[in-house]
Amino acid sequence: xxxxxELDALTKSFGDVLAVDRVSFTVPEGQVFxxxxxxxxxxxxxxxxxxGLTRPTSGAARVLGRDIVEDSLEVRRLSGFLPASYGxxxxxxxxxxxxxxxxxxxxxxxxxxxxxRGLLDLxxxxxxxxxxxxxxxxxMAQKVGLAQALIGRPRVLFLDEPTSGLDxxxxxxxxxxxxxxxRDEGTTVLFSTxxxxxVESICERVAxxxxxxxxxxxxxxxxxxxxxxxxxxxLYLDLVQEAA
Amino acid sequence: MIAALLRQExxxxxxxxxxxxxxxxxxxxxxxxxxxxxxxPPHVAEAAATWFSGDDPAxxxxxxxxxxxxxxxxxxxxxxxxxxxxxxxxxxxxLLPLLWAKPITRTEYYLVKLAAAAIVFxxxxxxxxxLGLALFPWQIAGFRAGPFLVVSGVHLVGALFAVTFxxxxxxxxxxxxxxxxxxxxxxxxxxxxxxxxxxNPAWADYTVVNPFSHAVWLLxxxxxxxxxxxxxxxxxxxxxxxxxxxLGALAVRRVEA
Numbered sequence: 268x269x270x271x272x273e274l275d276a277l278t279k280s281f282g283d284v285l286a287v288d289r290v291s292f293t294v295p296e297g298q299v300f301x302x303x304x305x306x307x308x309x310x311x312x313x314x315x316x317x318x319g320l321t322r323p324t325s326g327a328a329r330v331l332g333r334d335i336v337e338d339s340l341e342v343r344r345l346s347g348f349l350p351a352s353y354g355x356x357x358x359x360x361x362x363x364x365x366x367x368x369x370x371x372x373x374x375x376x377x378x379x380x381x382x383x384r385g386l387l388d389l390x391x392x393x394x395x396x397x398x399x400x401x402x403x404x405x406x407m408a409q410k411v412g413l414a415q416a417l418i419g420r421p422r423v424l425f426l427d428e429p430t431s432g433l434d435x436x437x438x439x440x441x442x443x444x445x446x447x448x449x450r451d452e453g454t455t456v457l458f459s460t461x462x463x464x465x466v467e468s469i470c471e472r473v474a475x476x477x478x479x480x481x482x483x484x485x486x487x488x489x490x491x492x493x494x495x496x497x498x499x500x501x502l503y504l505d506l507v508q509e510a511a
Numbered sequence: 512m513i514a515a516l517l518r519q520e521x522x523x524x525x526x527x528x529x530x531x532x533x534x535x536x537x538x539x540x541x542x543x544x545x546x547x548x549x550x551x552p553p554h555v556a557e558a559a560a561t562w563f564s565g566d567d568p569a570x571x572x573x574x575x576x577x578x579x580x581x582x583x584x585x586x587x588x589x590x591x592x593x594x595x596x597x598x599x600x601x602x603x604x605x606l607l608p609l610l611w612a613k614p615i616t617r618t619e620y621y622l623v624k625l626a627a628a629a630i631v632f633x634x635x636x637x638x639x640x641x642l643g644l645a646l647f648p649w650q651i652a653g654f655r656a657g658p659f660l661v662v663s664g665v666h667l668v669g670a671l672f673a674v675t676f677x678x679x680x681x682x683x684x685x686x687x688x689x690x691x692x693x694x695x696x697x698x699x700x701x702x703x704x705x706x707x708x709x710x711n712p713a714w715a716d717y718t719v720v721n722p723f724s725h726a727v728w729l730l731x732x733x734x735x736x737x738x739x740x741x742x743x744x745x746x747x748x749x750x751x752x753x754x755x756x757x758l759g760a761l762a763v764r765r766v767e768a
Contacts, residue, residue: 318612320768344614354604358527367519371613373512376519415609425612 271296271423271455272317276326279312285479286312289326292474292484294457299449301466301487302459303503304476310459311351313476314425317457318348330423344372347421349412351428351459357401361392361411364400365418372419379418386414390444406437413444423455424448430465442469467499475506482510513623516615520627529592530631536588537639540581544643545650547576555580562709563730570653571733577643577659578666578727582636583705586723587698589635590673594628595691597621597681598766607768621763625678625756632674636667661736662729669726669748672755673698679759682766722751 272294279287287309294300315321319339328335330342369379390410430438448454474484496502559572640663677694684690705723708715718724725744
């Protein structure tokens with residue numbers, strides 16, 4: 268099993284606050300990997316370090332074998348990222364925004380337009396491709412968010428709380444897309460969330476964070492069996508109570 | 512990649528609402544200049560006659576009104592409108608992490624945004640000059656296209672300081688509105704002091720750091736628009752631009768996504 272993402276005692280502190288404390292785990296290639304923890308557990312900070320948005324205080328990490336500090340641009344070239352919260356530019360159309368992001372990956376206008384149209388069709392947004400993003404609903408905006416993360420044909424996809432704010436049907440469709448990406452295209456997905464049912468439905472392996480520390484990682488079925496947990500809720504509560 | 516991104520950035524900026532507002536301001540300035548010239552305030556006419564060389568005081572007066580009352584003020588406002596929110600606008604929307612997770616350095620991203628603002632600024636101010644070139648021969652007695660183009664061209668290079676300065680302050684000052692207001696205040700002060708060296712030659716040394724003074728320097732040399740005369744302010748302006756752009760490019764590395 269080849270590792271797509273490897274964290275080795277990755278640490279980040281902001282003054283006296285230890286946001287991520289010597290976290291180590293490995294994400295196998297081609298899987299949807301659940302990155303769990305409550306709000307403020309350190310998931311977003313860890314992802315930001317992996318993508319070069321903030322420098323680690325200590326420790327190391329590699330994405331597809333590239334060091335996240337020394338080779339950050341290459342890591343980002345191979346990655347897609349959907350942040351937890353963001354506002355799309357209201358003046359731009361969905362198509363223009365995706366073409367703009369495509370240009371950041373070095374795509375020509377023609378290539379970026381073709382790729383953007385394909386993604387908008389995939390997410391059933393083809394009919395509103397030329398509409399201003401200011402008028403998009405939360406679900407539509409989230410689909411554009413996922414489309415921009417996919418425009419560079421990433422081998423690793425970082426999704427930070429991607430289903431928050433989606434209605435049940437929108438969430439189901441979104442998760443189906445994510446599962447399809449890993450199954451059909453071999454994309455590795457680091458799926459950060461605190462929605463346990465989402466993890467249960469699409470992830471084979473997970474890492475659980477609590478107050479900046481990693482409290483468990485491994486196969487979901489294996490963790491459940493070890494802890495004798497009937498459900499994901501039971502497993503998570505058991506882990507968090509033990510760590511507290 | 513940078514060229515493709517710059518094209519997209521220019522397209523996006525040209526379509527932005529604030530650029531449409533800027534076009535309106537430019538039209539107002541061009542169409543308003545002849546009205547100002549029709550009945551200039553006496554102190555302006557007197558200043559132009561006293562300050563500038565040239566065998567045609569009426570043309571000097573026109574260029575003074577064009578560069579000072581139209582282009583200088585216009586440039587200060589447009590620079591802030593186009594570049595005063597660079598990076599901070601995306602930051603306020605929470606879009607920076609999404610954009611800076613792409614394979615581009617922060618410095619490259621900043622320079623692309625700045626270059627796009629400079630290109631749109633050039634299109635607007637250059638467009639104002641070209642529109643003037645089409646209209647003024649019919650409206651301004653004794654209008655001469657050559658000196659008008661040379662003076663306007665050098666002024667444009669100087670006026671780009673409004674873009675580079677606003678862009679630098681946008682990344683140096685955390686709050687977007689604060690950065691924009693500070694830029695506007697400083698630029699208006701510089702514009703206000705642009706002709707200080709003409710007003711009192713003894714104070715000319717104080718204007719050496721004022722890009723707008725270099726931008727209007729040729730007004731004092733209308734009888735001698737040789738290559739050497741034109742190149743002098745251009746070199747100074749390029750040095751000032753290089754310093755301002757470097758300052759912004761260094762400061763953007765410290766901006767948190």
